[in-house]
Amino acid sequence: MAGRNQAFFITAGDLAARGRDNVPGELKSSENLVYSSPATLAFNSPGAQGFGVKRAGLAVPGSVMLLVAPRCCGRNTSALGTGGVLADRFYYLILDETDIVTGRHLRKIPDAVKEVCASRPVRPDAVMICITCVDALLGTDMERVCRASSEAAGVPVVPCYMYALTREGRVPPMVSVRKSVYSLLKPRRKDPASVNLLGFFSPLAEDCELYELLRQAGVRHIREISRCRDFAEYEAMSGANFNLVLNPEARYAALDLEKRLGIPFIELTRMYQLDKVRNQYALFAQAAGLRFDDAPFCEAAEQAVSGFRARFGALSFSVGEWFNGNPFETALALVRYGFRVPEIFGTPGDVSFPYIRRLAQLSPGTKIYSNLSPTMLAYDGRSAGSGFALGQDAMYYHPELPGLRWNGEDQPFGYAGIRGLFRGMTEVLASRDEGRAVR
């Protein structure tokens, strides 16, 4: 091979100077082929590891999923399906070449749903129908097909749109599926002491202070879809006094719940900057008219950061984007805590620009690479000058460095997220010092 042999990057200083409307084409997925490496697996196929539309759709307790698609769309579901954690909840209606051109498969769906329901020892509480790019292009009215299927099978049937073609559109698949999983909630009397946490398909980390803060404020029922043991518990989410949106991808679902069920929502952002977390809680308490004391949690997080800094010194980090956090905000937090961040692997969007501008002031030389750029085939991290890789993609580029994936299913948030991150990094570095391997 004799290509350009250099991965494209831009420094935080230069990117901030160019502004959000003048991001180089090399950092835009729409202007290039998308490089497929282990660092981009979560971008190309969110379901390959973690939650994609298929697994997310099954967040509704007691539901099963019928994937209606060519066989290729269901292939990686083998990891979750046959022999996997969701083995008895996936079904597939495989489309052939004639189906994908004529759309004749749509007539088979109600019968398939009936057959699926009849084949189970206990009737499912809902059937989620997952459709893919084929039906996006055919312009399928899946709401109508679901109504017909529901009438035929006598169970609620809900569409889940795995339309990868629309991933950069107004309602990308992971936004749409969040609306789908809450769409079975029906109006019911409000319980003023009840709150829903929206945003994730797995629960917040057990030690997250948000639970305690809400309890201090008088909230008795804190519901997350991933903690609902059955459909009845899921239905109880309809009675929430308000929804807390912890991931912007759930905003669309929250708007729908506000419109349909009259449940207002407040948005909180996952951040790793201590002062920002503190400000956010103060604003939240003010907006919701709640009172709680977050000082002990803040103090514990502060100690986690300062303890790490004291033990390991001014480490340098390569920060990826495949972890539970925004790469630019996390990099900014690390820089503000006194660490160095020589490089970030991330896709700079509108949400990230305020962090990039601040980074440009504090660490203008930080290099920003896009995992998606074809030039990343030539990435050579030997001169990066990092001492720690944060995120699964950063670990892919830097197998020689101690690293932390930080993309587990229990979701870090708030002060507990900060504590957990530094605890995780401490374990990695301590185990390295002791000759153990923990990642």
Place this chain on the structure above:
Amino acid sequence: MKNLLRYLSPFAPDQSGAVSVLFPQGGLIVICDAGGCAGNICGFDEPRWFTGRCALFSAALRDMDAILGRDDKLIAKLASAMEDVGTDFSALIGTPVPAVIGTDFRALKRAAERRTGKPCLVIPATGTKFYDVGAQEAYLELVRTFSLERLSIEEGTIGVLGAIPPDLSLIHPGEAVRAALDPGRERRILCFESPDDFRNASAAEKNLVVSPCGVAAAELLKERFGTPWEIAVPWLPESLKQRLAALHGGRILVIHQQFAACRVRELLPDCEVTTGTFFRTCPEWMKPGDMAFSGEGDFADAVESGGFDAVIGDPVLKRAVPHFRGEWIPFIHFAVSGVLEQKEEES
């Protein structure tokens, strides 16, 4: 319902088969998809992808690309990536999106070759067929593109077609086949894992075809250079061979790709062996009673009512035959389960 899978997950599709042949060739591979297919192929069906870098890309098609066509944009992206990466050829692999919008892959090929000045292979996979179809088309495209020159036949040189991870369930199937065929490393074995292997194809005395996906290419090489071919399965997992050696008598069903299943039958002369496969078959290798399953229900009926004492097949298939009471002897098939013969790899 015929196309309803209640117990099994879908098997490896045609685009994965195409990639399994193209992956080691060193070209720039573009999956013409929105991203999910590339993720599926790489994250699940291409075990070599985790072992090193490969110039494999998603076309990252978006709704407006599909609605408006915009082939020119795809070619521009391809040309730019070729400059970035510097490969000697490119390959465009289809998925359901181009299948639905009726993409003209031949036109794409011409446009790409004109723009880049380098060969562009096209495999119009649709995602609706099995891996063997895609692998066959990829082999054919490589032969059409690179096997052009008639060289002198070299004594001892052998070509091997069809040795790919989905069939042999190994990360490096070529190495296993070479070691089995030529333990002393005295002969030249072309496993068709590089364009040079294809360029030198005419030097082979004969071609061995390890799985049905290699038959069409073997036929084309025979037509083009007169190279004879024969079916051969030089490698089987050691653990399976040990189990087979202990089997005497009884009715056995072997489920795998056809040639591997037939090879197992040869190793069980004392047994009444039937072969079965979900994938393509060569009629001349079918014996009376051999089965080509059309789907999960068909397979379950055959196993549960076939009166077999033992089934030799991928353990993942057991899930579809809960009433089968005979012995199940594992014979992993990566294209079915996505599981590798790890122990063999380690040894």
